[in-house]
Amino acid sequence: xxxDICLRKARVNQKLKIKTVGAEGELGRxxxxxxxxxxxEFQVIGKAPLNDPVALRLRDFTLTLRNSEADYxxxxxxxx
Amino acid sequence: xxxxxxxxxGNPNCGKTTMFNALTGARQHxxxxxxxxxxxxxxxxxxxxxxxxxxxxxxxxxxxxxxQEELVARNFLVDERPQxxxxxxxxxxxxxxxxxxxxxxxxxxxxxxxxNMMDEVRKSGKEINSERLAQLSGCAVVETIARNGEGADxxxxxxxxxxxxxxxxxxxxxxxxxxxxxxVLDEMVALIEAQNFLTDKVPxxxxxxxxxxRDEDVVIKGRMVNTALSDTLESxxxxxxxxxxxxxxxxxxxxxxxxxxxxxxSIIKNVVSYxxxxxxxxSRSDKMDRVLTHRILGPLIMLGIIYLIYKxxxxxxxxxxxxxxxxFGWIGDTAYxxxxxxxxxxxxxxxxxxxxxxxxxxxxxxxxxxLMISALEDSGYIARxxxxxxxxxxxxxxxxxxxxxxxxxxxxxGGCAVPGVMATRTLRSPKEKLATLxxxxxxxxxxxxxxxxxxxxxxxPAHSATVMLMITLAAWAMxxxxxxxxxxxxxxxxxxxxxxxxxxxxxxTLQGVLIHTWERTWEYAKKAGTIILGISILIWAMMTFPQxxxxxxxxxxxxxxxxxxxxxxxxxxxxEAEEAIRHTVAGRIGMALEPISKLAGFNWRVNIALTGxxxxxxxxxSTLGTAYSLGEVDTEESQPLADRLVADSGFTAASAIxxxxxxxxxxxxxVTVVTMARESSWSWAAFSVxxxxxLAFAMAVxxxxxxxxxx
Numbered sequence: 032x033x034x035d036i037c038l039r040k041a042r043v044n045q046k047l048k049i050k051t052v053g054a055e056g057e058l059g060r061x062x063x064x065x066x067x068x069x070x071x072e073f074q075v076i077g078k079a080p081l082n083d084p085v086a087l088r089l090r091d092f093t094l095t096l097r098n099s100e101a102d103y104x105x106x107x108x109x110x111x
Numbered sequence: 112x113x114x115x116x117x118x119x120x121g122n123p124n125c126g127k128t129t130m131f132n133a134l135t136g137a138r139q140h141x142x143x144x145x146x147x148x149x150x151x152x153x154x155x156x157x158x159x160x161x162x163x164x165x166x167x168x169x170x171x172x173x174x175x176x177x178x179q180e181e182l183v184a185r186n187f188l189v190d191e192r193p194q195x196x197x198x199x200x201x202x203x204x205x206x207x208x209x210x211x212x213x214x215x216x217x218x219x220x221x222x223x224x225x226x227n228m229m230d231e232v233r234k235s236g237k238e239i240n241s242e243r244l245a246q247l248s249g250c251a252v253v254e255t256i257a258r259n260g261e262g263a264d265x266x267x268x269x270x271x272x273x274x275x276x277x278x279x280x281x282x283x284x285x286x287x288x289x290x291x292x293x294x295v296l297d298e299m300v301a302l303i304e305a306q307n308f309l310t311d312k313v314p315x316x317x318x319x320x321x322x323x324x325r326d327e328d329v330v331i332k333g334r335m336v337n338t339a340l341s342d343t344l345e346s347x348x349x350x351x352x353x354x355x356x357x358x359x360x361x362x363x364x365x366x367x368x369x370x371x372x373x374x375x376x377s378i379i380k381n382v383v384s385y386x387x388x389x390x391x392x393x394s395r396s397d398k399m400d401r402v403l404t405h406r407i408l409g410p411l412i413m414l415g416i417i418y419l420i421y422k423x424x425x426x427x428x429x430x431x432x433x434x435x436x437x438x439f440g441w442i443g444d445t446a447y448x449x450x451x452x453x454x455x456x457x458x459x460x461x462x463x464x465x466x467x468x469x470x471x472x473x474x475x476x477x478x479x480x481x482l483m484i485s486a487l488e489d490s491g492y493i494a495r496x497x498x499x500x501x502x503x504x505x506x507x508x509x510x511x512x513x514x515x516x517x518x519x520x521x522x523x524x525g526g527c528a529v530p531g532v533m534a535t536r537t538l539r540s541p542k543e544k545l546a547t548l549x550x551x552x553x554x555x556x557x558x559x560x561x562x563x564x565x566x567x568x569x570x571x572p573a574h575s576a577t578v579m580l581m582i583t584l585a586a587w588a589m590x591x592x593x594x595x596x597x598x599x600x601x602x603x604x605x606x607x608x609x610x611x612x613x614x615x616x617x618x619x620t621l622q623g624v625l626i627h628t629w630e631r632t633w634e635y636a637k638k639a640g641t642i643i644l645g646i647s648i649l650i651w652a653m654m655t656f657p658q659x660x661x662x663x664x665x666x667x668x669x670x671x672x673x674x675x676x677x678x679x680x681x682x683x684x685x686x687e688a689e690e691a692i693r694h695t696v697a698g699r700i701g702m703a704l705e706p707i708s709k710l711a712g713f714n715w716r717v718n719i720a721l722t723g724x725x726x727x728x729x730x731x732x733s734t735l736g737t738a739y740s741l742g743e744v745d746t747e748e749s750q751p752l753a754d755r756l757v758a759d760s761g762f763t764a765a766s767a768i769x770x771x772x773x774x775x776x777x778x779x780x781x782v783t784v785v786t787m788a789r790e791s792s793w794s795w796a797a798f799s800v801x802x803x804x805x806l807a808f809a810m811a812v813x814x815x816x817x818x819x820x821x822x
């Protein structure tokens with residue numbers, strides 16, 4: 032089993048699964064409203080020119096979030 | 112005749128507005144929701160037996176109360192109780208789109224699901240069993256393709272059927288939120304029902320959920336209705352929250368969301384089937400993103416696109432602008448020739464026609480800019496721009512999308528702050544929007560360019576290009592720094608979370624873009640007839656009254672009578688014009704300000720010009736000409752004025768630098784101020800006028816004194 036990491040540390044093209052979402056309040060709600068909940072599988076598809084924000088590809092759509100927000104999310108890398 | 116109100120809800124980028132346009136065509140009007148700047152669109156459909164009012168709710172992902180959009184959408188459902196809600200969904204991302212639908216179902220409003228973008232779903236090889244979805248969700252389901260209007264009629268028919276069937280009755284969906292929350296929720300429901308707490312508007316269970324979610328809006332309303340019960344519910348919620356925090360490391364709102372998604376997952380499993388090898392399929396949109404948001408290529412392409420928008424707006428827009436100017440010139444000439452000499456003629460020509468004409472002259476610019484921005488927005492590119500630039504703008508407390516208003520306002524010298532300020536609508540985050548609004552007018556707009564050109568040509572003839580570039584860069588630097596200061600003082604607060612969807616690239620529809628452009632243009636043109644007319648008359652009066660006393664006028668008449676020489680006559684006219692403008696309110700203000708403005712190296716002549724510049728920056732050069740008794744100065748041919756300034760020992764190179772700085776930063780022109788008020792509030796617009804002018808003066812004094820030492 033791969034070690035859980037913080038989403039900020041994820042590499043481009045890495046496939047991951049959300050373990051926990053630690054954010055509360057407005058941020059937490061926005062993250063969940065857009066479908067980032069524990070168990071969601073996704074792939075990091077890109078980082079903006081200055082490495083922040085990151086773009087994530089979920090099964091049906093693409094999302095971006097800042098590194099400062101990615102800090103609240105821990106993920107499990109998926110072997111493939 | 113039966114009357115129906117139907118709300119249209121949906122996620123952003125789900126094709127909701129396109130469907131709304133397809134359903135209502137041109138029979139729609141736009142306003143703002145009461146008290147907020149969120150757009151309200153209403154369309155009417157009338158048949159022989161029915162009148163239907165369609166209300167396009169703001170695009171939201173959820174019905175919480177964190178953003179204005181969400182609050183507006185929710186309050187509409189709760190307070191207006193529409194007979195039916197249509198939820199337009201991007202069927203290609205059904206799972207996430209159902210999250211909003213589930214929340215509407217929990218509220219209980221009769222719901223029709225519009226499965227939009229079915230063409231994309233089919234193309235991707237996905238299959239959606241909409242009958243099964245209807246069974247499992249208990250909602251009517253209609254497959255649609257908003258872009259070509261497919262399914263629009265069926266959607267409306269299904270809604271009307273449902274409205275007739277339900278007769279305004281709500282049947283809320285009850286989902287289990289797990290063993291920790293369900294018992295508490297049941298207790299809450301019992302208490303709420305026993306005291307009829309808020310039950311005239313919303314289901315008891317819904318209120319309970321909102322207390323568990325710590326929804327401030329509902330809690331505040333609850334406290335006002337029944338403080339005791341509200342306190343009980345709050346403490347129940349707090350207790351269970353502490354418990355789940357300890358045992359599950361999650362707050363109730365997170366648990367509720369998880370269970371909603373669980374409920375959705377159980378539906379989806381039976382409804383959507385993905386093609387095999389889906390994981391390796393790379394959609395066209397993703398391929399485009401590999402180039403368009405590439406680390407190096409992406410920003411370069413973006414620069415190109417921004418430059419193109421800018422070029423098209425100002426080169427193509429200039430052509431109809433020229434026609435409008437010619438038209439107003441002709442109207443002005445006609446009025447001038449028909450009306451007898453006197454105040455009335457001056458009022459009509461200089462006050463009304465020039466004032467309103469100057470404002471309407473911007474219409475083509477606004478049209479072209481919105482045409483392109485609407486197209487870019489609908490295509491999904493604006494979200495990519497925000498993504499690529501966010502990091503840089505975040506440093507200054509702004510948002511990735513702030514770049515567009517800056518550029519349009521004159522980030523590349525020659526823009527215009529009016530469409531720039533209107534472009535701040537693409538910013539969804541309120542704090543970043545206010546900061547952007549405030550500083551966008553610092554950019555070098557087309558009206559400031561002649562002032563800068565004249566001054567650089569006069570005082571730094573060898574380096575005019577370099578100086579112009581420095582001015583443009585200084586404007587950016589000031590705008591970003593002031594934004595930073597604003598964001599850490601007046602509009603303090605953490606940056607709005609940047610959790611954003613990158614919608615797939617789509618071809619914008621012509622109808623959508625045209626409707627969008629028309630709405631904005633019309634809104635702007637309407638203003639010209641009202642507020643702006645009033646202000647332009649006021650400014651005309653300030654620069655006209657009081658007039659020279661009769662004996663002075665008679666004196667100039669007499670002088671003119673004694674000479675026949677053309678040049679002397681012209682000189683006399685100019686001296687009279689100078690004396691006349693000194694005598695007016697604007698002139699008196701200019702002279703009264705001299706003791707203060709001396710600190711920045713400005714004399715009374717400059718002061719008058721700057722006062723006039725509040726109306727429109729174009730006026731600065733021509734007023735300066737009048738004040739230096741040169742008569743009217745053509746802004747394109749300002750050589751005589753430049754010579755006069757250089758010759759004036761009271762106006763040095765240091766004054767010129769101070770004047771450039773002041774012109775860059777001080778109060779935006781009045782059309783911009785009105786537009787600003789429209790996009791934010793009058794108090795914010797007033798703050799911008801006062802704050803920017805204060806800053807401009809401080810900076811001008813500073814640069815005058817520094818320049819004096821070095822030059």
